[in-house]
Amino acid sequence: YYIKKAQKEPIIDGVINDLCWTQSIPITDFVQEDPDNMAQPTERTEVRITYDERALYVAARLFDSDPMGIVKQLAPRDDWYGAFDIMADWFSIDLDSRHDHQTGFSFAVNASGVISDEMIYHDDEYDNDWNAIWQAEVNIDTLGWTLEMEIPFSNLPFYGSETMIWGMNFTRFIQRKYETITWVA
Numbered sequence: 776y777y778i779k780k781a782q783k784e785p786i787i788d789g790v791i792n793d794l795c796w797t798q799s800i801p802i803t804d805f806v807q808e809d810p811d812n813m814a815q816p817t818e819r820t821e822v823r824i825t826y827d828e829r830a831l832y833v834a835a836r837l838f839d840s841d842p843m844g845i846v847k848q849l850a851p852r853d854d855w856y857g858a859f860d861i862m863a864d865w866f867s868i869d870l871d872s873r874h875d876h877q878t879g880f881s882f883a884v885n886a887s888g889v890i891s892d893e894m895i896y897h898d899d900e901y902d903n904d905w906n907a908i909w910q911a912e913v914n915i916d917t918l919g920w921t922l923e924m925e926i927p928f929s930n931l932p933f934y935g936s937e938t939m940i941w942g943m944n945f946t947r948f949i950q951r952k953y954e955t956i957t958w959v960a
Contacts, residue, residue: 776802776943781825781832787923789888789914791823791834799823799834802945802958809955816956818919820947822868830927833882835866837947839919846950847887847915853903858889864950866922869895871942872933879942880931884911884922 779800785793801821807814819838826832839845850858859865867883879895894905907930913922933939947956 776800776824778824778826778831781827784827784830784925785825785832785834785923787832787910787912787925789912789921789923791836791921791923795825795832796823796834799825801836805945805947805956805958806960807954808946808957808960810953813960816947817952817954818949818956820945820956822945822958830925831870831931833868833922833924833926835922835945835947837864837866837919837921839864839949841951842915842917842919844951845886845915845920848885848889849887850889852889853891853893853906854889855891855893855903858885858887859883859891859948861948861950861953863887863889863948864920865948867891867946868924868926869942869944869946870926870931871895872931874940874942876942880905880907882907882909882911882924882926884913884924886913886915886920888913 781795821836848863863885865885871879894902
């Protein structure tokens with residue numbers, strides 16, 4: 776996925792109506808990880824990404840055929856087992872900003888707007904004591920829910936060059952279906 780630079784940063788309000796989102800090509804080729812590995816997801820997901828000199832911006836449209844069934848859960852920040860895991864609908868982006876396939880950073884938001892961030896090391900171990908300064912907002916509507924994230928680059932170590940290659944994955948969990956959807960399974 777090639778990320779196009781934003782002409783103007785989006786307003787992080789959970790509503791995907793900023794010009795930068797209409798100029799971004801959505802990522803839509805998601806697959807189920809659970810319960811049916813590599814099957815088509817039961818709900819459609821669209822993710823858009825852009826950036827400016829200061830931050831990476833993520834927008835997601837999480838379609839849901841039963842918006843009243845979206846499961847929300849309030850909890851303190853970083854309470855993975857209380858607000859995420861199997862407790863609520865949530866979305867996350869994992870970034871391998873060094874592209875070393877061993878370290879990374881995960882940013883998650885649930886349908887209530889609770890955020891969680893973790894540092895990933897040794898490929899699959901997580902440190903939830905790591906805290907970044909970032910923001911996310913969500914909105915539930917008749918089509919499902921939407922979210923916007925702003926992740927300042929100051930949170931992410933990376934090697935600067937004219938062309939940068941990062942690893943990236945997205946995960947969505949639909950609680951009432953116990954369905955995990957990912958971009959890369």
